[in-house]
Amino acid sequence: MFSTVKDDMSIESTLISKERKNAKFPVEELTNVWDGGKEETELRRKIVKLFEDDPVLKSPPICTMTREERFTKATRKSAYIYRNLIPNNGLHPGSREFEHFSRAMPIENNLLVHMIAFIPCIKSFGSQEQVAKWLPLALNLNIIGAYAQTELGHGSFLRGIETEATFDKKTQEFVINCPKVSSMKWWPGDMGLNANHALVMANLIIDGKEYGMHAFIVQIRDLSTHMPLPGVTVGDIGSKMGFEAIDNGFLYMKNVRIPRENLLNKNSEVKPDGTYVKKASDRLMYGSMVNLRVNLPKSQAIDVLAKACTIAIRYSAVRRQGLLNPGGAEVAVLDYTLQQHKLIPQLATVYATKFAGEGIIKKHQAFLQNMAKGNISDLAEIHALSASFKASVSEQCTEGVEVCRRACGGHGYSQASGLPFLLCKITPSCTYEGENTVLYLQTARYLVKCASKQAADLPESIAFLVQPIQDMKGSITSLDNLIICFKNSAALCVQGVSKKVNEMSNKGLAMHEVWNKSSVQLVKSAKMYVMQYIIGAFVSFVTEVKCSEPIKEILQDLCCLYGLHYINTHSGEFLKLGVLSAHHCTLAEETEIQLLEKLRPNAVGIVDAFDFTDSSMESCLGAYDGNVYERLFDMAKLSPLNKEKVHQESYRHLRPFLLEGRDILEGVKSKN
Template identity: 55%
Template sequence: LEKERGQVNFNVEELTNIYDGGAEETKLRRKVADVIQNDPEVRCKDIGMMTREERYIDGVRRCVYLYKVLLPREGWTPVSKEVKDYFKYRNIGKERSFGVHAGVFIPCLLSFGSDEQIAKWLPLAMQFQIIGTYAQTEMGHGTFLRGLQTTATYDKKNKEFVINCPEISAMKWWPGDLGKSANHALLMAQLVIDGKKYGMHPFMVQIRDLTTHMPLPGITVGDIGNKVGFETTDNGFLHLNQVRIPRENLLCKNAEVKPNGTYLTKASDKMVYGSMVRLRAIILESEAVSALGKACTIAVRYSLVRCQGELEPGKPEVSVMEYMTQQKKLLPYVAMTYVTHFACLKLSNQYNAFTREMDNNDISGLPELHALSAGMKAVVSEQCSDGIEILRKSCGGHGYSNASGIPIIWSSAVACCTYEGENTVMLLQCARYLVKCINQVQTTRMVGSVAYLNNMTQSTCHVDSVSGFKQLDVLVACFQYRAREVLKTAALKLSHLTKHGMASYNAWNQSSVELVNVVKAHITQFIVTTFASGITELECTKPVKNVLQQLCALYALSCINASTGDFLKVGYLSPRQCDLAHEAELELLSCIRPNAVGLVDAFDFSDDLLQSCLGAYDGNVYERLFAWAKKSPLNKTEVTIYQQYIQIRLIGRRKAF
């Protein structure tokens, strides 16, 4: 790896600073890393051999220390309204508990609570005197919020809400920190007054005794059991049977119920969706893109160390990275990490700007932000989780072992495809906004992420060389044209079906496959356009700018070559141009190959965070693998079950003979 680092032709530290958002951000992130990695009470352990129960208990121990000792000692806050601030604390690592308490419960309290309610509950939550969860998803309903069955019925006589799960499917299911840790739930329920439903509202519900931690009357709560990943998180179930809470426990920043049962709206009911947008912005970077970056780091470093076969007959074995097939597996995902990181950053900045507007009761930007966050969440989480699996397989047999670190990374990242909204539902939510935009484009000028719809003229690509397909403006034009045309086609199908008598909901269902593809095209153009424009505006040295341009072009070309049919179908590219795009991608693989280790080093993931024998900075793969294997619990004794089972059965069989 040191030899590889010697041929990198750009300043790795400069690229790290750009990735982080500036040298000061890198400095702060590394300060956090140093504090955590030098404190044995909170430093990540080697988790590959630990049971789920051991990981949960150790996660609770670490995080109690983290939030009650380390963060106050360093003057750091566990929560912030600015999404980007969460990126500074990535060095805490995946092995932690109370992620929902700090990352969802407290921010939602700030979003939904009145000043008086925040003053009452926030200090308790910040000091961990109460531990909360966000209980929205039910066993029978997740993304379809209007279908939630848990009710909060107002009792005028006693000035209380009665919270009830009328069916087993209404039981809250999946909330993190709920199973064994939380004693309060910020619970979403259908508000009912005098038999009339007023929609989903947030309620503060105490679920466990603050002294004994036993469930309160009417509360059935527990852990849902083992999952694919997130072993340190006690995802739980919660059933409420006629549980009474004070009227004041309706979080009433946006709506209030007066003592006499009068319902008072203070703001648009759409304000509740702001918190969901925020969650998607956080999740994309922290759970999907960051995970892809870790997997890229491991796979690239290992591919530079691992030797396999003779590339030239009679010559020594070469690293597997020398094979073009391996470069094709790995390098597009390195590029994807960079381009999606900056697209997610733009989404976060857009959310932060919206919150400032929301403080002034301006929610005009919510429809676009909601659609963009839904589409980004679906497309990016799918791309990243699929990519991590390809990167795992690129490591051969060792990639199957937890020693590689990638299976643990994948098991967490793949959850992004379902939580905070199942991906197909998210895609179709975004599609509704896009169809509305395309239907209005003749009379209304589009702005923001859909501004490219303003250019509705028919065109074709005129590039006739491989080098032409490496130009970012050419690639941006390709993606914008493709996105616009597939949207027009889907909208025309919808219109045709409804004009010929089909009910609108049936027409939507009949068009849903095309609409899913529409959103994927729209989000991919957003990612490419965002990164390309960012590079243009970026002030940096020429070598760094060159490598970023190559990464943008590689990501774009890999997407074109994976969806050639779309570009041919809309008539923008010819078969000959598709061949040129393919050749351009192969040339870029060769150009980026010498910088591969520098590109993953720039992510600046410590060995502690990677938890990988294959991807450690020093490249000592085989020494680390053997040391890791010797830690297996089965190796604590030389003889385990042989005498208890195998030998006895063999002796018994001899006697029978």
């Protein structure tokens, strides 16, 4: 239907090859640093190649498929991966290979909630007997489970969950009910069409007394026919902004009976006579739930922004537009300082949040080891840090992807660029696993409590909040002074809002009023607290990492740029707190622009170091070879609307008017 247009060696390919030659550091070494070592890079590439070479996992480009096609293909791929590819190649959870699983997975997949929520919750909340029963079934996909917590009328406020599980002593069953429309489970992934079981979080009721939220395994579909069971109304909630290959569902339950044994009873149990036995602190349940929040930022936010940066920077390096010198040739968009100011700070964000996130994962692993021994003394700290980190990273990365999309001009709006897909994928991360405002407030509550204590009574990472403000010696642009600047700002924010809370409380205001009236300042304090953590963690990584001097310099520049860009974007806050002067802010802005110019020749090399394959990005703008325009034209030819030279259905509606126009024009011709 279309003629083939292809250049032997496009100008764009030549331009991006030149960019790579101009890089002033060894790209492969930076890839190794990103992965955590040369061996990890080799292992990741091996796993990625295993997935990409498998013919079962091939499918058409996303933008050429309907939602139903995307969902069906995602289910087919996911079932194959979890039942065949993973076990046959030793990619078991906990193995080194499994650490690279998210990078290897197809762009669209599902059954993820089954794997990362349903199964871990069985392990966390179930007794040994229950784990022995349910875990093999879930791992083998003999049952497909959803994690059903969020309700149509309740999300982050867990104590407000309305679904009820009432114990019936006569039958030794729990009766599950959604008393109102707002009580139905809404949003859980894998639940609408694929799941036949759900881990339902419901309010336990015994003899009319409420015992709070507990986890129950509820069968929702027949294992032979997959039809919904009596009392169960279940289905897909419809199209969303992203995740179109996932069956986010609704679940309405009326008098659904389950055996007493289906209450996951590692931490609490209901005896046959209705006696409620608490075996461990309720905080253990929340400690287990922190796991997903700790690991989510990397795969669902940081890697997404890394892909967006790769696309936007490669495209900006080959897209020529406008003149910098009158009478000269058109220049690459990336040569403009304003384009650098849009994109290179996003690169810095990727690196900062990546290495700061690894620090939190290590903290969480240590916490889990202590929790296994019954020690949950660090729970409040890890919860506060992981909550604010998830909120901050999801916000920064979502904003960053949108910056990258706009920076690509008109082509950034095309699905063929891959950027709209990435934006739709990352945006929900600001809401799921805790709505960001709620998470910030939870962190702020912890910080205010800490502000009333002595430094000796606080974790080392928190003690700075109640210690004297440090003086900066030298330039604001040094990494040490950036740490001091952010720590001082966080301390002053927390101390300021704590003072306000105490003053209002002393005046007799109810505490719920105090928190509501202080909420804006509380969120600001939580944001500044997590920013000081990210800056400090990134500086520590840059200082300690073993690498060559060129790589060290790149990382130092990105670290400094990250801190300065945040200061320049929020200079009013730093000035108001008295942490920085107008002179400091002027110097910060000038230094940021100098860093942009310094990093510009290395920009393509830095995104190359992420080592994304073309198939993992599915972007015409971000492919390694730089052949932007050929790829865009090839993708356009794949549009379903272009299958025939004449689209018959649309032509049928327009034909009468077009024929009328033909007659008018032919009449004009005949008169002439």
